[in-house]
Amino acid sequence: MPTATDLQSRPDAFKIPKPPEDGGSFGAVNISELEAMANASSRETLRVALSSERQPQPTPAEGIITLDEDYSVSSPLFEADEALKDAQSKAINIGTERMAYVESPTKIYEFVSKAGGAINMMRANVITTQDLETIAALRVRHKA
Amino acid sequence: MSIFKKIMTLLTGSPKDIKWNSKALTERELIEIESEVGRHIFGPIEKGHSREFFCLDEHTWVWHEEWVDDQKKKQSRTTRYEIHENGILKVRDGGHYQYLENEELQNFGLAVRMYYEQVMRGIYRHDPYTGQPLMNARSSAPLIQ
Numbered sequence: 434m435p436t437a438t439d440l441q442s443r444p445d446a447f448k449i450p451k452p453p454e455d456g457g458s459f460g461a462v463n464i465s466e467l468e469a470m471a472n473a474s475s476r477e478t479l480r481v482a483l484s485s486e487r488q489p490q491p492t493p494a495e496g497i498i499t500l501d502e503d504y505s506v507s508s509p510l511f512e513a514d515e516a517l518k519d520a521q522s523k524a525i526n527i528g529t530e531r532m533a534y535v536e537s538p539t540k541i542y543e544f545v546s547k548a549g550g551a552i553n554m555m556r557a558n559v560i561t562t563q564d565l566e567t568i569a570a571l572r573v574r575h576k577a
Numbered sequence: 578m579s580i581f582k583k584i585m586t587l588l589t590g591s592p593k594d595i596k597w598n599s600k601a602l603t604e605r606e607l608i609e610i611e612s613e614v615g616r617h618i619f620g621p622i623e624k625g626h627s628r629e630f631f632c633l634d635e636h637t638w639v640w641h642e643e644w645v646d647d648q649k650k651k652q653s654r655t656t657r658y659e660i661h662e663n664g665i666l667k668v669r670d671g672g673h674y675q676y677l678e679n680e681e682l683q684n685f686g687l688a689v690r691m692y693y694e695q696v697m698r699g700i701y702r703h704d705p706y707t708g709q710p711l712m713n714a715r716s717s718a719p720l721i722q
Contacts, residue, residue, distance in 0.1 A: 538678070541686035546660050548693040549635045551708070555701045556607045 580627045581609050584641040584655060607700075608633070614695045618688050630688065636660040638689065658685060 585605060608631055615630035622628050629641040638658040646652050657668040664676040665685065677685055697705035704711055 538682055541682055542660075542665065544693075545638075545665060545686060545689045548689050549632050549638070549660060551705075552611070552632050552693065552696060553635045555697065555703065556604055559607065559701070560604060 580641065580643055581612055581629055584629055584639065585609075610700060611692075611696050614699060615692050618691050618695075630692070632689075632692065633657075638685075 585608070612629045612631035615632075616622065616628045618630060619628070623644070626642060626644040628643075629639065631639055633639050636659060638660075640656040640658070641653065643651065643653040655670055658677070659666045659668060664678075665682065667673075667675050667677055667681075669675075694705045697703050698711065702711050703709065
């Protein structure tokens with residue numbers, strides 16, 4: 434379990450798992466992967482839009498774009514660019530959706546409910562189809 | 578007996594008491610394999626601790642942790658998360674019940690999402706959001722949103 438020092442040096446991991454200490458509070462998830470996914474989506478949207486719509490390409494010094502936490506973008510070069518506005522709008526939508534998942538109890542409940550069902554369905558599929566190749570691969574993976 | 582077998586025995590009964598057919602055995606194996614993903618979602622496991630986190634069935638998720646305390650006594654704690662119509666109920670050892678809310682609910686939701694995505698991709702080789710095999714995971718109705 435990470436120490437307080439570890440956590441300070443690892444901003445992507447927040448809090449430590451709590452069950453042993455406080456009787457089962459679900460206190461910790463390493464969300465670095467999820468955050469990276471969200472950031473990648475937003476940044477990719479911007480990058481693709483900019484690279485396809487804007488010619489010629491800016492020099493590195495001119496093309497610095499700041500993507501803030503609220504997904505707003507600032508760049509002297511691209512301030513009035515319609516393509517950028519469109520990309521920014523898409524990025525904001527993506528960010529809003531991600532945040533909505535994190536913040537909305539209803540969304541969390543819906544996802545958790547569906548995830549259990551989907552996983553169960555995958556198990557049943559492997560079992561009922563007697564996909565021996567998959568089962569053999571899983572057993573090898575498990576033993577490894 | 579491994580920690581996983583112990584917790585499964587606790588939750589579903591002793592394997593010796595059940596006439597396992599190949600289907601039941603395989604499902605149990607699949608859960609065990611999935612749990613290898615689940616136990617690492619929360620980062621490094623402290624030395625002396627062991628952890629399991631898995632989806633038991635459509636409506637139940639399980640957290641189990643064992644560790645040795647300062648008096649060198651083995652401790653364990655099992656927590657079930659049950660999906661009910663009016664929320665996610667946390668059921669702890671000793672009959673403590675509480676619905677998840679606020680930060681704890683968010684953390685649980687994130688853990689389930691990570692488990693789901695990693696299990697679907699890493700074990701079952703399916704796109705978690707279309708349900709299609711990864712090689713053909715394009716343009717299909719979402720499996721889950």
